[in-house]
Amino acid sequence: MExxxxxxxxxxxAREHGFHEEEFxxxxxxxxxxxxxxxxxxxxxxxxxxxxxxxxxxTIFSPKTFHGDNVLFVYNFEEHVKDRVEDELADACIRLLxxxxxxxxxxNRFALVNVVSSKKTFTENVYAIIKDIMNYKYSLEEQxxxxxxxxxxxxxxxxxxxxxxxxxxxxxxxxxxYKHGKKY
Numbered sequence: 001m002e003x004x005x006x007x008x009x010x011x012x013x014a015r016e017h018g019f020h021e022e023e024f025x026x027x028x029x030x031x032x033x034x035x036x037x038x039x040x041x042x043x044x045x046x047x048x049x050x051x052x053x054x055x056x057x058x059t060i061f062s063p064k065t066f067h068g069d070n071v072l073f074v075y076n077f078e079e080h081v082k083d084r085v086e087d088e089l090a091d092a093c094i095r096l097l098x099x100x101x102x103x104x105x106x107x108n109r110f111a112l113v114n115v116v117s118s119k120k121t122f123t124e125n126v127y128a129i130i131k132d133i134m135n136y137k138y139s140l141e142e143q144x145x146x147x148x149x150x151x152x153x154x155x156x157x158x159x160x161x162x163x164x165x166x167x168x169x170x171x172x173x174x175x176x177x178y179k180h181g182k183k184y
Contacts, residue, residue, distance in 0.1 A: 011101025
């Protein structure tokens with residue numbers, strides 16, 4: 001799926017779940033992204049990584065397996081993915097995608113240079129991403145594009161199929177309550 005399509009889907013799900021009934025600043029939305037990245041660091045510190053096989057076909061997460069059984073999907077997601085590194089990185093991207101939808105940002109720009117590296121620790125890589133999110137020499141569109149690019153680059157370093165986790169987190173989010181039970 002193309003990033004602008006993911007943007008539109010993330011924004012639609014967030015809007016349908018009440019997340020855009022109030023107007024908030026850009027800083028508000030970017031801080032929520034930073035909080036998701038911080039949650040990824042906490043998951044890494046605890047050694048919490050998703051329990052999903054590399055070949056996801058014919059597993060508990062294959063659409064063929066759960067046949068639209070929402071209860072089974074939610075249970076499996078919460079048991080094997082929720083609150084783990086992959087889930088939190090997906091959440092950070094989904095928040096960026098939703099924010100891009102809210103502000104009508106084009107997501108066809110990519111960072112030419114990665115700030116993440118296999119030579120850095122997970123924490124150092126997340127810090128580098130956050131530092132660039134806070135870099136106001138870039139336009140808002142550049143900041144969002146850059147952050148998404150860097151989270152995908154970090155995921156490649158970690159051998160995480162981030163797109164798969166984003167798509168499945170969006171399925172999970174569609175099934176959640178209003179504002180996911182949160183204030184904002």
